[in-house]
Amino acid sequence: AAKRMGGGRALMTTDEQAGEEESAVNIESALRDALQTGGLELVYQPIFDATGRFARVEALVRGRGDYLRKVGPGAFIPVAEESGLIVSLGRWVLEEACRQMADWRERNLPVFDFAVNISARQLVQADYTDSVLQTLERYGIPPALLHLELTETTLMGDFSAMARIMKRLSEAGVLFSIDDFGTGYSSLARLSELPISTLKIDRSFVMKLLESEAAVGIVRAIVNMSRHLRLEVVAEGVERPEHIKLLLALGCHKFQGFYLSRPLSPEALEAAAFAGDTAFDPSPFRGYVPV
Ligand code: C2E
Ligand code: MG
Ligand code: MG
Numbered sequence: 001a002a003k004r005m006g007g008g009r010a011l012m013t014t015d016e017q018a019g020e021e022e023s024a025v026n027i028e029s030a031l032r033d034a035l036q037t038g039g040l041e042l043v044y045q046p047i048f049d050a051t052g053r054f055a056r057v058e059a060l061v062r063g064r065g066d067y068l069r070k071v072g073p074g075a076f077i078p079v080a081e082e083s084g085l086i087v088s089l090g091r092w093v094l095e096e097a098c099r100q101m102a103d104w105r106e107r108n109l110p111v112f113d114f115a116v117n118i119s120a121r122q123l124v125q126a127d128y129t130d131s132v133l134q135t136l137e138r139y140g141i142p143p144a145l146l147h148l149e150l151t152e153t154t155l156m157g158d159f160s161a162m163a164r165i166m167k168r169l170s171e172a173g174v175l176f177s178i179d180d181f182g183t184g185y186s187s188l189a190r191l192s193e194l195p196i197s198t199l200k201i202d203r204s205f206v207m208k209l210l211e212s213e214a215a216v217g218i219v220r221a222i223v224n225m226s227r228h229l230r231l232e233v234v235a236e237g238v239e240r241p242e243h244i245k246l247l248l249a250l251g252c253h254k255f256q257g258f259y260l261s262r263p264l265s266p267e268a269l270e271a272a273a274f275a276g277d278t279a280f281d282p283s284p285f286r287g288y289v290p291v
């Protein structure tokens with residue numbers, strides 16, 4: 001930690017800390033630049049239902065340039081949140097995802113709905129509801145095709161303000177998912193006050209499923225709870241066919257992960273979607289009759 005004296009002036013920082021500070025500044029300016037020069041793009045990760053059918057895509061942002069590509073969204077999204085750039089980044093992501101979906105719908109691509117990640121800071125913007133609904137309308141996309149993904153930690157902010165905004169969007173048809181579920185501390189009581197349709201089980205639980213009874217127990221508990229709240233459960237981080245078999249048996253509804261598909265460029269997604277189920281390995285789903 002920096003040693004501070006007197007007026008709080010940093011007298012010494014470790015190299016590591018200096019490096020972090022510098023890179024946050026660099027990341028912020030690279031993001032600012034990317035937002036102004038078309039330096040961002042979206043990739044789309046397929047999500048599959050319990051019959052192995054390709055059912056949804058999650059839009060994930062990427063930098064086009066080497067630097068942001070190397071940094072990755074795991075590191076640049078937190079910087080965007082800290083700096084406030086997330087508001088314009090988020091606006092761009094929704095716009096681009098809608099543009100792409102409208103194009104795919106027009107060309108009868110067999111893709112039904114889509115998920116976009118958002119941050120709390122976007123949600124509480126004064127014009128957020130209107131801007132989302134106007135964007136959907138401009139591209140002729142029914143609101144019920146859009147899933148907005150929020151992490152549990154997001155909901156630890158101004159709960160009642162967020163609940164109000166979510167309610168308005170949800171009344172217009174927009175769906176909400178809780179992302180990385182199980183890593184935060186949201187209570188059942190709080191969750192049931194929100195218009196949520198989906199829980200996405202964090203991949204840390206899925207990764208441990210085959211070795212850890214505790215992880216199996218946690219997933220089982222999440223699925224049981226979801227049944228009572230009538231929520232859809234998506235498992236993320238599915239990296240092995242055994243994960244899918246086990247998650248199906250536990251009652252998960254949808255599946256996302258590198259085993260089924262990595263996030264794809266729009267061109268690769270199109271090719272896979274037009275190729276139908278033959279583009280993905282259906283064997284883990286075989287013999288399972290969804291209830
Ligand atoms: P997330 O929303 O939980 O997205 C899933 C992340 O897990 C993606 O990483 C995806 O590539 C990765 N993933 C999917 N399947 C597997 C798997 O089987 N194994 C492993 N190890 N990883 C898997 P990505 O694209 O690097 O995104 C990281 C995070 O950045 C996202 O996590 C999301 O929180 C955030 N993010 C990405 N795009 C946006 C955006 O447009 N807006 C906002 N606010 N956040 C975004
Ligand atoms: Mg997500
Ligand atoms: Mg996730």
Ligand code: MG
Pocket residue numbers: 179180202203236
């Ligand atoms: Mg995650």
